[in-house]
Amino acid sequence: MTDPQPRKPEWAPEDSDEAFASRVMPGVGGGHDGLSTGRAGGSASGTTSNRRALTDDEYVDGVLAGDRAMLARAITLVESNAPAHFEQSQEVLRRLLPHSGEAIRVGITGVPGAGKSTLIEALGMALIGRGHKVAVLAVDPTSSLTRGSILGDKTRMEQLSREPDAFIRPSPAGGMLGGVARKTRETMLVCEAAGFDAILVETVGTGQSEITVRSMVDFFLLVLIPGAGDELQGIKKGIVEMADAIAINKADGDNKVRAEAARAEYNRALHYLRPGGDGWQARAYTCSAYTGEGIENLWNVVERFRARGIESGTWAARRREQSREWLNALIDEQIRAWFHDRPAVREALAGIEADVMDGKLPATAAARALLALLP
Numbered sequence: 001m002t003d004p005q006p007r008k009p010e011w012a013p014e015d016s017d018e019a020f021a022s023r024v025m026p027g028v029g030g031g032h033d034g035l036s037t038g039r040a041g042g043s044a045s046g047t048t049s050n051r052r053a054l055t056d057d058e059y060v061d062g063v064l065a066g067d068r069a070m071l072a073r074a075i076t077l078v079e080s081n082a083p084a085h086f087e088q089s090q091e092v093l094r095r096l097l098p099h100s101g102e103a104i105r106v107g108i109t110g111v112p113g114a115g116k117s118t119l120i121e122a123l124g125m126a127l128i129g130r131g132h133k134v135a136v137l138a139v140d141p142t143s144s145l146t147r148g149s150i151l152g153d154k155t156r157m158e159q160l161s162r163e164p165d166a167f168i169r170p171s172p173a174g175g176m177l178g179g180v181a182r183k184t185r186e187t188m189l190v191c192e193a194a195g196f197d198a199i200l201v202e203t204v205g206t207g208q209s210e211i212t213v214r215s216m217v218d219f220f221l222l223v224l225i226p227g228a229g230d231e232l233q234g235i236k237k238g239i240v241e242m243a244d245a246i247a248i249n250k251a252d253g254d255n256k257v258r259a260e261a262a263r264a265e266y267n268r269a270l271h272y273l274r275p276g277g278d279g280w281q282a283r284a285y286t287c288s289a290y291t292g293e294g295i296e297n298l299w300n301v302v303e304r305f306r307a308r309g310i311e312s313g314t315w316a317a318r319r320r321e322q323s324r325e326w327l328n329a330l331i332d333e334q335i336r337a338w339f340h341d342r343p344a345v346r347e348a349l350a351g352i353e354a355d356v357m358d359g360k361l362p363a364t365a366a367a368r369a370l371l372a373l374l375p
């Protein structure tokens with residue numbers, strides 16, 4: 001393992017930003033990201049260490065009342081990896097679940113620097129203008145290592161982060177993508193129960209994290225920038241196939257003409273890659289997160305997608321399928337964890353692995369032998 005901080009706990013008390021979230025911007029306090037809900041001006045540590053534990057009712061009622069501080073604490077509970085919090089967080093989630101699901105969930109992906117955060121700021125402000133309550137979440141499995149991207153995000157969303165109708169939550173430090181994904185998915189549900197009806201999930205274009213985010217949102221937006229040469233270079237074909245729309249961002253100034261060319265090119269690509277068999281033809285659009293041009297239109301596309309999907313039933317079907325896949329992913333994950341945790345397996349694994357690596361034992365037989373050790 002190359003983890004630089006192998007012993008660092010994933011969970012830490014709410015206000016302990018170092019271990020818990022990736023970074024808290026000074027000046028974005030007041031509980032906006034849920035990490036500094038304590039008294040104003042208090043230091044990051046020490047404000048909550050002996051805070052009274054809340055009851056299930058307090059969490060549930062607080063979230064349903066739309067109380068930001070309670071929302072933040074509920075998310076912290078959900079994000080916690082401490083075994084002691086598991087039962088309570090699941091009970092709170094179970095009770096919040098019937099109050100979730102009304103939101104439009106949009107995943108936003110693209111290479112670093114494409115302008116996702118800037119676009120989310122512009123889109124988020126537009127949505128608030130339309131009467132929405134906007135929650136911005138992030139899935140960034142690299143953030144606990146690099147940290148920089150989250151810091152960037154917070155500054156790019158300066159305006160949004162001051163809005164009472166916006167709630168911005170940085171990616172939880174989680175290391176493993178699976179852990180981050182679980183937290184983000186459950187955080188999304190808590191935000192919905194608190195009345196947020198537009199959920200924007202930003203993720204970096206690392207491949208696996210897009211697939212993860214795609215599996216938790218209704219609409220998947222790929223943000224690209226007009227580039228020189230072969231427009232399809234640099235992004236994985238599979239990502240284009242997953243997109244419900246492509247936004248060619250930075251279509252401003254000198255870039256406008258190139259952005260138009262890129263739009264045409266991606267429309268051609270989408271025609272082949274997403275032929276619209278599910279009743280939706282994915283298209284490319286130009287926009288500028290700077291000037292705001294085309295941003296409202298992106299949301300019109302999302303609205304149109306939803307209207308069509310609700311009419312045809314694909315909207316609900318996708319969510320049901322996502323829930324099923326999610327359950328199965330969790331089963332796989334838990335079986336695997338349980339398996340590796342069995343004393344008999346722990347004892348025998350290294351030896352059997354060595355035999356397989358040395359070519360003494362076929363892998364299939366080895367796997368069977370290990371499973372045969374279980375009660």
Ligand SMILES: Nc1nc2c(ncn2[C@@H]2O[C@H](COP(=O)(O)OP(=O)(O)O)[C@@H](O)[C@H]2O)c(=O)[nH]1
Binds near residue numbers: 110114251288291
């Ligand atoms: N010209 C122009 N620059 C933009 C636009 N959107 C973002 N940027 C710039 O692109 C850089 C990366 O933006 P950021 O939102 O952090 O990208 P992210 O890594 O995809 O989240 C920043 O310097 C932004 O100011 C845009 O619409 N037009």
Ligand SMILES: [Mg+2]
Binds near residue numbers: 116117149152153202
């Ligand atoms: Mg960003």
